[in-house]
Amino acid sequence: MCCLPEINRFGPLDLNVDEANFVTMTVDEYEAIRLIDLEGFTQEECAKQMGVARTTVQGIYAEARKKIAESLVNGKVLLIEGGEYRLCEGLENGCGRGCRRHRHGRRFADSDFLAP
Numbered sequence: 001m002c003c004l005p006e007i008n009r010f011g012p013l014d015l016n017v018d019e020a021n022f023v024t025m026t027v028d029e030y031e032a033i034r035l036i037d038l039e040g041f042t043q044e045e046c047a048k049q050m051g052v053a054r055t056t057v058q059g060i061y062a063e064a065r066k067k068i069a070e071s072l073v074n075g076k077v078l079l080i081e082g083g084e085y086r087l088c089e090g091l092e093n094g095c096g097r098g099c100r101r102h103r104h105g106r107r108f109a110d111s112d113f114l115a116p
Contacts, residue, residue: 004027005027005030005080008079008080008081009077009078009079009080010071010077010078011071011075011076011077011078012075012076012077021075021076021077022076022077022078022079023067023070023071023076023077023078023079024067024079024080024081024082025064025067025068025078025079025080026080026081026082026083026084026085027080027081027082027083027085028050028060028083028084028085029060029061029063029064029067029080029083030064030080031050031085032046032050032057032060032061032064033061033064033065033068035049035050036061043057043058043061046061
């Protein structure tokens with residue numbers, strides 16, 4: 001994947017936050033949602049981009065959507081962290097048309113996306 005999410009926590013603004021009110025989405029689940037729903041990749045294209053089998057992407061994507069639904073329907077905070085992923089190495093070894101690291105003529109450093 002290109003980079004870690006700029007913001008890794010989403011949810012209700014007025015919620016008393018405790019562990020029972022969190023849903024954790026892995027970074028690879030986030031990447032599948034980004035590639036398929038935002039960038040318009042097919043599951044096959046997403047699988048190639050992520051370097052996994054299409055059936056693996058199907059499972060990752062289904063689990064990610066379930067977590068988003070749980071967050072929205074049950075008013076839980078969605079936290080993005082963990083999972084199995086590898087960041088792309090930059091322009092020379094760019095990861096393809098869905099790469100966000102080099103958008104708008106700006107090259108992002110990994111440190112631009114680290115959580116506080």
